[in-house]
Amino acid sequence: MLAWLWHLRPMRGRWFAAWWAMSPAWFRNGKVLRAGSRAWIAILATVLLLNLRHVLYGLSLNEVLPARTRPPRPVLAHFLTDENYGLTIKDYLDGRGSAGFMFGSGVSLLGCFVTATVAGVALGNYIPDSERLGLDFVFPLTFLALLLPLIRLRRDLLVAAIAGAAAVALSRITSGGVTILVATVLAAGAGALLPARGPAA
Secondary structure, eight states: HHHHHTOHHHHHHHHHHSSSTHHHHHHHHHHHHTTOOOOOHHHHHHHHHHHHHHHHHHOOOTSSSSOOOOHHHHHOOOOOOOOHHHHHHHHHHTTTHHHHHHHHHHHHHHHHHHHHHHHHHHHHHGGGOOGGGGGGHHHHHHHHHHHHGGGGGGGEEEEEEEHHHHHHHTTTTSSSHHHHHHHHHHHHHHHHHOOOOOOOO
């Protein structure tokens, strides 16, 4: 459906879905492509800016993943998305985590995303007014569903509150990429400074 909204050709929509699956950079670049822009430097800068959070994801998973995994870490890194990170780290916090779970979760999410993209290209024309459906609400709702199970200590709650407050405040004065980056840095800094242990939330 998003591919239809941005007037992408079917093959281009599938290509982007397969390579930039479930990444906010994908949505930003779709808007650039719809406008017919060839500013590839701007596109690459947007991708880099919005995906810097994956460095933090990798550092977090490095604490729980063994040195050698099956499949190997580079393969797992290809499936490192927001959704897969949330599911994987929750599984580790519950004492059941494994590299196999991360791989299986990543493959499942990628398959669902590509399938939904193809369905959107094929069926998008049958949706008369997508804005009335309120689909923009799906994205923050998805991240909220991933976040809530990870808040187990007061420290976690405080870090989440800092990130949320910073994102809301910055969204009024700057672009989405800068908002995500600054809010992430502020929340990560607070998490690093706060005690690692504390009472339950």
